[in-house]
Amino acid sequence: MQKRVFAAALAAAVTLSLSPPASAQTPQKIIFDTDFVVPPQDDGTALILALKSPELQVLGVTTVAGNDSMERATSDALRVLEIVGRTDVPVYRGANMPLRHEKSEWSAPLHGKWWSDDPPPAPPGGFATKQAEAGSAMDFIIRTINANPGQVTIAAIGPLTNIAMALRYEPGLAARIKRIAIMGGAVASLADGAGNMTPNAEFNIWVDPEAARTVFRSGVPISLTPLNVTRKTKFSKEWYDKIVAVDTPVTALLKERMGPGFARDPNRAGQMYDQLTIGALIDPTLVKTVELFVDVDDHPGPSYGVTVGGQKIWEGAEGAKQMSVQYDVDFDRFIRLFVDRITRK
Ligand SMILES: [Ca+2]
Secondary structure, eight states, X not given: OHHHHHHHHHHHHHHHHHSOOHHHHSOEEEEEEEOOOSTTSHHHHHHHHHHTOTTEEEEEEEEOSSSSOHHHHHHHHHHHHHHHTOTTSXXXXXXXXXXXXXXXXXXXXXXXXXXOOSOOOOXXXXXXXXXXXXXXXXXXXXXXXXXXXXXXXXXXXXOSHHHHHHHHHSTTHHHHOOEEEEXXXXXXXXXXXXXXXXXXXXXXXXXXXXXXXXXXXXXXXXXXXXXXXXXXXXXXXXXXXXXXXXXXXXXXXXXXXXXXXXXXXXXXXXXXXXXXXXXXXXXXXXEEEEEEEEEEOOSSSTTTTBEEEESSOOTTOTTOEEEEEEEEEOHHHHHHHHHHHHTOO
């Protein structure tokens, strides 16, 4: 009897060890929410990374104003999906402006044409034949989450306007979202925590602080990729050379868009922002995280759009939620994964 139980247990163990890991069996369903611009802008290569990774299933792309206008995000995303050969992925137009933030004399000359209503420029190869779907990004997010309760992660790598609007619109939506992976913020209580838009504010959060505060306080589990960790990444010519050594439609696009820059200055290097958020979804062991309460200052003034993180709740941050904040990355492993996936046929 005992022997038979042992044999059965052994058989079960063998079966288990022969099974592929869960991630290989069932890809994570994600909605890709983005202030997209064609590569080398980070959302561009982040989308390609997601599409080329079997661990992820991109259910749809939702666009938002941020790095440029929402219309440019939409037009560029449609074109990149054609280049990658993934016209099956639907694209939905999202918010054209942040919830409250308006263009100012200060913001206009700085990075990010989130306020622009200019017609989008033609992407490489011309405008896509593929069209955006009817209906809004918010409707798509709500519909998709409701149809797959507890199963869908939102990769939110632009301002959080669409997500905040969906949360505000649909009762109970927060409880049905599996996780939101956010590129945004800078946490001054951790190393390398300065902002990149104002002294302490990071761009994505600064563009729509009211939306960010809503999302951060929603109670949805959040993984945050702040500037603290992206500052430990460096995309240099060494990695560019490895990518363009392979010939695919994607690498041809990257060569066209990044080649001239590296030819002018072979020592140039850029941070990887949104790509790291996607990388950490593919393989969470690439990053080190700490659980912090993180809140957003949405009061007009010198701290507008600043994210503040602490081990415990502090006065004024009552209602802030704890989230998983990335503060370090195994860059060598991450960049090898990135190059491997980007160069896949
Ligand atoms: Ca982005």
